[in-house]
Amino acid sequence: MRIVLFGATGMVGSRIAAEARQRGHQVIAVSRSGRSPVPGVTATAANASDPAKVAALATGADAVASACAPPRDGSDPTEPFLALNRALVRGTRDAGVRRFMVVGGAGSLEVAPGQALCDQPGFPEAYAAEALAHRAALEYFRTDCDLDWTYVSPAAEIAPGERTGRFRVDDDRLLTDADGNSRISAEDYAVAFVDELEQGAHPRARMSVAY
Template sequence: MSNVVVFGAGGTAGSRITAEAFDRGHRVIAAVRRPEATSYLPAGVRVVTGDVTSARSVRELAPDADVMVVAVGGGDRALWRDAAQNLTTVLRDVPAAPRIIHVGGGSTLLTPKGTPVLDEPDFPAEYRESALGQADALAWYRTCADGVTWTYLSPPPLEFHPGERTGHYRTGTEEPVTDAQGRSVLTYEDLAVAVVDEIENPRFENMRFTAAY
């Protein structure tokens, strides 16, 4: 059993990760900006006010954590880089620091040409700022995260949505995992399974991985 802090536990991904971890017997702290709006989380989950971009929040929650999961969202490009920078900076100075699992963007995965999906001409303009923010966060972990243990998980770039929990998925690293029809698909429910599997059986320390059916 691990002590898991989930930043962004009130969101689409974070709420499912919180429930999956709790249902599998982990102690879970849901760190959210509005605790009063999380009545849908499982009873028994400890809900606290927390902000992954706040050094004070991370410092206060770190002693109670084996793993800190980042599952925040928003349109501000700076959010994800700020989250990665704040976590790594604070946790370097924490004895027995918790591991970071950052749920990032699928648009940072590479096409067969070796370029990020977000650089494709038809990439939706409305998602570009958040995609660039996730790219910034991944670059930060890869170049500036000495002294901490991190994992960055990218869902599929396009076909990623709420749905059924199957408990099954396949993994890759830099390119989307595709099926026989060339599609890369995953539900938020099985993303949560992949996150908790990585908590329980670390296979991708200090690297990025992706998951799909």
Template sequence: MKIAVVGASGMAGSRIVAEAVSRGHHVTAVFRRTPPAVPHPDVEVVRGDVTDTGHMSAVFGGVDAVVGATRPAPGAEDTVAATVTALLDAAAGTRVLVVGGAGPLRSPSGGLVIDDPAFVPPAWRTIASASTSQLRACEAHAGDWVYLSPPAILEPGVRTGGYRRGTTTILTAEDGSSGISAEDLAVAVVDELENPGQDRHFTVGY
């Protein structure tokens, strides 16, 4: 499979690139800034800005799937809806998996995760709100997309290869925590690309 990963230098994007290559896929890694000096032989490195729809349309030509793993800079959270819309426009019908946020998931206590301080402390509320806007922009687009909400905590860790999959309610462990390593999130992303599920919005966690 030929996969384009936008945001390939980020925590999630870099691990998605590594996971896809480890399974024998060809990856086009899109970097907004300086790409790595020595790329993997199965990785084509491209410099590009996702909001440049014409350039990105050319980059996506011939790929089987696109992964959007971009994250706004602090203070630019209000740009996420326009960014994901530009990504879906550029994909022009090619399947897009958007790695979003946990904000729009349902909380076990009722309501949305963004409104539950057990999962979203005040310092995280701005980016959580951005993910809600991001999902709404996807829902308003006619493209072929699927939205992955990570659990409350996503951080570098160990690749176990194991995870649980849910739909629109956040997944929690017995102690109430909600998390997954970026490495296992990447496993879930490539699993979805290889064997697409039925849900347009899903989540994963331990």
């Protein structure tokens, strides 16, 4: 499979690149710096907000994936992040690629039916704006994206760790363990992400992954 991965040098993106490469997929790792996140991938610099550049890179690909994050400069990230995702979708569509995968956020996962994690008392203020930007992007995919997209939400806590290959997958629900913790390593998140790229088990839907 030929995968064009935007945001490939971040914590999550680099692990998706590594997991996909390990499985024998051809990975075009795209970032602003153009650095190679892992050996064996084709690294290139590009602006994901430029639909023409996205289309040029995506032409001939089997799938486009985005591990891009909302801006973290203190401004409201919602509109810029929506514009970024619209550009990625437009470029992917113009390239004739149907499969589109997104590294999503956990804040919009439900702790109870109709009750999002980010709306609960005590949700960290430092993460609120990013959570709302991710939620707006998910709503965009659900209402105005005609690609075969999948939005992959991690657990509430995601950090570098061990690749175990053991985790649970759900849809809109926040997954927690017996002690009420919601965790996933970035390595196991990448396993679930590439599994979905290969299997397409959640077309035009959100999925969540956690221990």
